[in-house]
Amino acid sequence: MAAVSMTVNGRSVTADIDPRTLLVQFLREDLRLTGTHVGCDTSQCGACVVHLDGKAVKACTILALQCEGAHVTTIEGLANGTELHPMQAAFREHHGLQCGFCTPGMIMTAVDLVNRKGSDVDEHTIRHELEGNLCRCTGYHNIVKAIAAGARAMAQAPLRQAAE
Numbered sequence: 797m798a799a800v801s802m803t804v805n806g807r808s809v810t811a812d813i814d815p816r817t818l819l820v821q822f823l824r825e826d827l828r829l830t831g832t833h834v835g836c837d838t839s840q841c842g843a844c845v846v847h848l849d850g851k852a853v854k855a856c857t858i859l860a861l862q863c864e865g866a867h868v869t870t871i872e873g874l875a876n877g878t879e880l881h882p883m884q885a886a887f888r889e890h891h892g893l894q895c896g897f898c899t900p901g902m903i904m905t906a907v908d909l910v911n912r913k914g915s916d917v918d919e920h921t922i923r924h925e926l927e928g929n930l931c932r933c934t935g936y937h938n939i940v941k942a943i944a945a946g947a948r949a950m951a952q953a954p955l956r957q958a959a960e
């Protein structure tokens with residue numbers, strides 16, 4: 797066993813784990829943060845995407861021990877209390893999901909993409925950036941629409957907060 801400490805959704809966590817534990821296993825099985833999904837064993841589906849020190853990573857491709865001292869954000873940490881993150885709200889509003897299995901990874905990828913590419917990101921870029929996230933239900937059309945809308949809403953969110 798090996799000790800690991802990290803900050804997950806703003807909370808410090810420490811645990812003794814098998815050194816082979818993947819980050820996604822640590823999140824789901826040790827911390828019971830089951831919003832991060834496992835949809836494949838080939839690192840292809842993207843259902844497991846979380847943010848590691850602010851950048852999207854597939855949590856099935858990294859050992860929990862490699863996250864020592866890091867800040868991890870999962871889908872559970874995205875909302876502000878009961879207020880959905882603008883990207884979550886956009887997925888709901890634009891029907892960017894059907895079964896919802898891919899959705900946490902899609903949203904975490906989308907937030908990272910907007911952080912890197914900006915709020916006026918175009919459809920071609922969105923589709924290209926989603927190549928690491930598979931959806932078996934929707935055909936992607938509404939996901940792309942939701943991300944474009946979520947990107948615009950993310951740009952406006954600080955203004956809204958400032959105005960309140």
Ligand code: FES
Nearest residue numbers: 839841842844856
């Ligand atoms: S579970 Fe990580 S990419 Fe599929």
Ligand code: FES
Nearest residue numbers: 894898931932933
């Ligand atoms: S909504 Fe079902 S896999 Fe994407």
